[in-house]
Amino acid sequence: MRIAITGTPGVGKTTVSKVLGNKFGIKVIDITEAVKKHKLYTEKDEEMDSYVIDFEKLENFIKEIEEKEKVIILDGHVSHLLNPDYTIVLRCNPEIIKERLEKRGYKPKKVLENIQAEILDVCLCESKGKIYEIDTTGRDVEDIVSEIIEAIKNKKERKGIVDWTEKYFDYLTLEIR
Numbered sequence: 001m002r003i004a005i006t007g008t009p010g011v012g013k014t015t016v017s018k019v020l021g022n023k024f025g026i027k028v029i030d031i032t033e034a035v036k037k038h039k040l041y042t043e044k045d046e047e048m049d050s051y052v053i054d055f056e057k058l059e060n061f062i063k064e065i066e067e068k069e070k071v072i073i074l075d076g077h078v079s080h081l082l083n084p085d086y087t088i089v090l091r092c093n094p095e096i097i098k099e100r101l102e103k104r105g106y107k108p109k110k111v112l113e114n115i116q117a118e119i120l121d122v123c124l125c126e127s128k129g130k131i132y133e134i135d136t137t138g139r140d141v142e143d144i145v146s147e148i149i150e151a152i153k154n155k156k157e158r159k160g161i162v163d164w165t166e167k168y169f170d171y172l173t174l175e176i177r
């Protein structure tokens with residue numbers, strides 16, 4: 001079984017995945033790390049400091065792990081595209097994401113691109129199948145993980161719980177230079 005923990009960069013996927021994985025001894029695959037370490041990409045986008053993922057190689061990499069692991073957590077902002085059985089979409093107030101990504105030293109263009117993706121529900125819109133959306137704004141990780149466990153146990157589905165467009169529309173009018 002593949003559980004995808006997806007959402008805009010900076011929303012808290014890795015933090016949540018680690019706690020969830022540790023609680024149940026479930027293997028967590030950090031997609032970004034795996035792509036870099038095992039060269040599961042076709043090229044590197046120097047300007048955006050990101051990799052163009054080779055999804056066929058990545059799928060084969062995951063399949064190999066699945067030979068040994070019944071349940072895996074796919075941690076990454078493209079995990080919802082990796083044929084998950086259940087997708088947890090984490091959401092967070094764009095201002096908080098902005099602070100986190102700036103603290104990480106992301107270039108303004110990359111910060112704005114990710115804020116706009118959060119406002120436009122990109123990960124949620126791309127997700128298919130069983131989806132459970134959680135607003136993590138202002139919540140501690142244990143609380144978020146408890147809700148995820150509850151959702152998985154009861155096969156809960158939920159989406160469309162946040163709408164950042166009204167309050168943060170101005171970010172959408174800014175140009176990504």
Ligand SMILES: Nc1ncnc2c1ncn2[C@@H]1O[C@H](COP(=O)(O)OP(=O)(O)OP(=O)(O)O)[C@@H](O)[C@H]1O
Pocket residue numbers: 007008009010011012013014015016076077100136139140141144
């Ligand atoms: N629930 C939370 N409360 C407070 N801080 C959090 C919470 N979740 C994550 N953070 C903090 O936010 C930052 C980003 O978290 P994390 O790296 O887990 O995000 P991510 O979605 O995995 O990002 P990326 O996709 O870029 O790897 C970290 O500094 C982390 O400590």
